[in-house]
Amino acid sequence: xxxxxxxxxxxxxxxxxxxxxxxxxxxxxxxxxxxxxxxxxxxxxxxxxxxxxxxxxxxxxxxxxxxxxxxxxxxxxxxxxxxxxxxxxxxxxxxxxxxxxxxxxxxxxxxxxxxxxxxxxxxxxxxxxxxxxxxxxxxxxxxxxxxxxxxxxxxxxxxxxxxxxxxxxxxxxxxxxxxxxxxxxxxxxxxxxxxxxxxxxxxxxxxxxxxxxxxxxxxxxxxxxxxxxxxxxxxxxxxxxxxxxxxxxxxxxxxxxxxxxxxxx
DNA sequence: CCCGTGCCCTGGCGGC
DNA sequence: TGCCGCCAGGGCACGG
Numbered sequence: 001x002x003x004x005x006x007x008x009x010x011x012x013x014x015x016x017x018x019x020x021x022x023x024x025x026x027x028x029x030x031x032x033x034x035x036x037x038x039x040x041x042x043x044x045x046x047x048x049x050x051x052x053x054x055x056x057x058x059x060x061x062x063x064x065x066x067x068x069x070x071x072x073x074x075x076x077x078x079x080x081x082x083x084x085x086x087x088x089x090x091x092x093x094x095x096x097x098x099x100x101x102x103x104x105x106x107x108x109x110x111x112x113x114x115x116x117x118x119x120x121x122x123x124x125x126x127x128x129x130x131x132x133x134x135x136x137x138x139x140x141x142x143x144x145x146x147x148x149x150x151x152x153x154x155x156x157x158x159x160x161x162x163x164x165x166x167x168x169x170x171x172x173x174x175x176x177x178x179x180x181x182x183x184x185x186x187x188x189x190x191x192x193x194x195x196x197x198x199x200x201x202x203x204x205x206x207x208x209x210x211x212x213x214x215x216x217x218x219x220x221x222x223x224x225x226x227x228x229x230x231x232x233x234x235x236x237x238x239x240x241x242x243x244x245x246x247x248x249x250x251x252x253x254x255x256x257x258x259x260x261x262x263x264x265x
Numbered sequence: 266c267c268c269g270t271g272c273c274c275t276g277g278c279g280g281c
Numbered sequence: 282t283g284c285c286g287c288c289a290g291g292g293c294a295c296g297g
Contacts, residue, residue: 001289001291032273048287055291069291069292070289070291071274071291071292072274072289072290073274073275073290074292079276087275103274104274104276104286105273105274105276105289105290106273106274107273107274107275107290107291107292109291109292122293123293133268145266146268147268148267148268148269152268155291157291157292164290165289165290165291171282252269252270253269253270253271254289254290254291255288255289255290255291
């Protein structure tokens with residue numbers, strides 16, 4: 001599931017492939033994903049730039065911003081010809097190439113906004129700063145009265161933007177804090193470390209992605225990548241720091257992996 | 266405001 | 282082999 005680093009790589013890919021191109025037509029194969037009126041507005045728009053905020057991708061068009069969220073399995077492909085995949089739900093015909101949005105789970109979203117509204121209405125209005133930009137003191141203020149597990153707070157994009165289930169587990173392990181520890185028991189220093197470790201994890205993932213980037217297959221495809229994960233998905237495997245078998249628990253409906261020896265409440 | 270739950274969706278997997 | 286049920290997950294609506 002793409003988190004901030006992967007989303008940035010996708011954005012880089014899109015800038016390489018689609019920047020400067022005009023949307024000449026759109027084939028919406030899964031109607032719920034893009035309303036007809038949105039489609040009509042998009043046709044004729046030029047893609048001037050693609051940027052990101054947290055896990056959101058923002059296509060800057062002539063007159064609008066198109067906000068794309070990949071959720072778990074959204075992917076963009078440049079199709080060299082018309083060999084579409086059954087999970088290609090939206091097909092953008094650009095000036096001289098075909099860009100498809102592919103999403104097995106159909107969870108991805110598209111929102112078209114007037115440019116001046118982009119950050120004033122949903123889905124972006126309440127989205128917080130990315131860890132790189134967040135003020136640790138402000139982050140502490142956001143969590144210090146919350147009787148909510150740190151895992152849920154790190155995943156809350158209104159508090160800190162860009163972390164998903166994988167990297168949130170890694171951040172908590174690096175900070176030596178239990179995922180179920182509550183925000184209102186967390187010290188200012190621990191909060192600051194959570195921000196610093198978030199930056200560290202994301203930066204390392206971005207760097208790693210930068211090296212494995214464009215590991216394209218037959219079609220142009222963005223290859224996803226993973227850090228050498230310390231805890232996530234390592235259930236019953238020995239902790240790389242202390243050897244204790246990694247445990248897991250459900251928090252807010254999300255599976256959380258952690259070391260019960262290294263990570264304290 | 267705060268917090269928990271369920272929903273959206275499909276492929277993969279365990280169980281029988 | 283085949284079918285059934287369940288799980289995975291990001292964000293949001295909704296209810297207490």
